[in-house]
Amino acid sequence: MTQPDDAPQDLAAPEPAPTPETLPTETQPPEAPQALTLPPRPTLPEPEKTPELLPAEQPEDSPLDVDYVFPTAPEVVGTAEAADVEELNSSEAEASAVDSDASAGLESPVVLAVPAVLDTPAISETPALPESPATSNPVAAILPVDSRTDIPRDETPLAPVVPPLTPEASPTQASTDSSSFATGELEEETYAPTVAVQGPQAGQVVSGYQLNQDLGRGWFSANALGAGPSVDVYVRPAPLWAGLRPHRLLPKLTSAGDLWVVAPTEGTPLTLPLGAETARAHLTDLARLLFALEKQGYAVTDLDPASLHLTREGLKLRTPPQVARLGEAVQPTLRDSFTPPEVQEGQPAQAKSGVYLLGALFFQWLTGQPLPAEGPSSIVLAGINASGVPQLLNGMLAPLPQRLTPAELLATLKTAATKLPVYQLAGATDIGLNPERPINEDSYGFVWRQIGEHGGGELVLRAVVSDGMGGMAAGEVASQAAIRAFLTSETTSFEASSLETLVWEANAAVLTDMQGRDGGCTITGVEIRGTQLHMAHVGDTRAYVAQNGAVQQLSKDHSYVAAMVASGQMTADEAQVSPERNKVLRSLGSLRAAQDNYVQVLPEPLELPVGSRVLLISDGVWGEVLPPVLHDILLHEPSLQRIVDRLIELSLESGAPDNATALVIERQR
Incomplete structure (x- = not known):
């Protein structure tokens, strides 16, 4: 078919x-x-x-x-x-x-x-x-x-x-759009914003202030109409931080109509990275602020790192931190590398959120870089080469249940900052040039007990100088007995009364060793615990302290010429050359029972910052070396051993009618 x-x-x-x-x-x-x-x-x-x-x-x-x-x-x-x-x-x-x-x-x-x-x-x-x-x-x-x-x-x-x-003969109209799509020649489409802009905008005038620049989160830089410097203003109503109590770190705020105006902060932004000690000091200041706000019932949920400025008074905030009432819902906010996870999730406000913020800030101070987007890790924290810092950051940036509270943060910072100070010491004594003094009746000594452990440990340094009196063998016996008793006493309390007790124990030892013979000794002793000093003094041996470029005499002479100067019957220059300058009014071995106000002590312990020097000398030194010369040597001679040697040399050059003894202590760090 x-x-x-x-x-x-x-x-x-x-x-x-x-x-x-x-x-x-x-x-x-x-x-x-x-x-x-x-x-x-x-x-x-x-x-x-x-x-x-x-x-x-x-x-x-x-x-x-x-x-x-x-x-x-x-x-x-x-x-x-x-x-x-x-x-x-x-x-x-x-x-x-x-x-x-x-x-x-x-x-x-x-x-x-x-x-x-x-x-x-x-x-x-x-x-x-x-x-x-x-x-x-x-x-x-x-x-x-x-x-x-x-x-x-x-x-x-x-x-x-x-x-x-x-x-070849097909119409091309139907393929026009396809070729345009293939070559990427798409018509650009502009989308209009779907949310209307709300609130004041830059260029507007609010409550007599011209808003210049939007700084974000409700803050603008502005100028008062007519004149005035540029200030920061807050345009949102009823901020919680407006009700905070004044604090050294917070800016001063004033209300101006619908605005809150911040007083200008005269300071400079922090230059990163910071050294570990500097960063730790700033962190301690902010931790105290967190602790104070927690006591008021607030938690810090956001803090602008750029608002921190260094002023003559120390660290200050240019704008206040964002706070929320403890336990209340938090409006979720986001500041890259700083916002705590629980704040991003809108959980109820907790004081630990502020600790996370400070941890992220501390990390940026030390490294110069923000916290990684993936958050803290052991590898990242271990890369910070500062003793104790990785452990501290790990506690501050930990998940919420394991994170430090503001009180725990302060305690951790205090423990980390409690390091044993470092001291150096040098001493020397000389018999002098007086042919009538065949025995050196001066004595000096020191004991140093130091225990290193977590949290700093313990450091106790006792040092003492004593000048014997009585002639023959009585003077040196008295001074040596006083030195040994002062240094070996088991009294452990660090109070003025405790140091006074040491002196009376030394007095008892002098009486025992003298065995009823005439004689005695003067004594000037100090005890240093950590960075603080207490002093006890009887007689005319002296204690000086050099701090901040100045020298101060701590002890008061219990002598005849000192009483004459105090009564106005003699000048200080006259007392320096008076033949009666060696006559003392108080000494150990002259009393068998303790008397009130007989021993001079400091009412409060003296703080010894780094670089402080303490000098203990007998009258054979200060009686021969003029005060300006002594002060200059104590302030400017770098070597401690050279200080004591030079003072004794000057005493010998002046004739050295008495024994000469000097002991110097310096806090190096």
């Missing part, structure tokens, strides 16, 4: 298929063929093929090399058209049978004369339909025969057949 002239066919007409006589005898009925899909044409259902339906040959001059497009609603065909549609279906089945037989193992597979699929099919905007009466209703060719009569027919005339366009 040949294909009718008016039957539709595919773009590529198949070559003549083999006849039934050429098929193998045991050929099984072919499977249902795959529908031949031609874009944009719907797939046509095909009847089951049999050998009888295969065409004997294919006409070479088939005029229907055309694509079919069915964009409109289907039409119903009548009985007269059914036969033509059946022939169309039969023709489709014949083409499919050829493909099926070729894949089943024919020795000479069928080769299509024309490719079945176009590389770039061109689709016109107007549907192209054939004019053949047999296919005037394209849907009729799709529907089964028994269901066609149930669908009402559409009498709308079909559009004329349009020959297919080659790729």
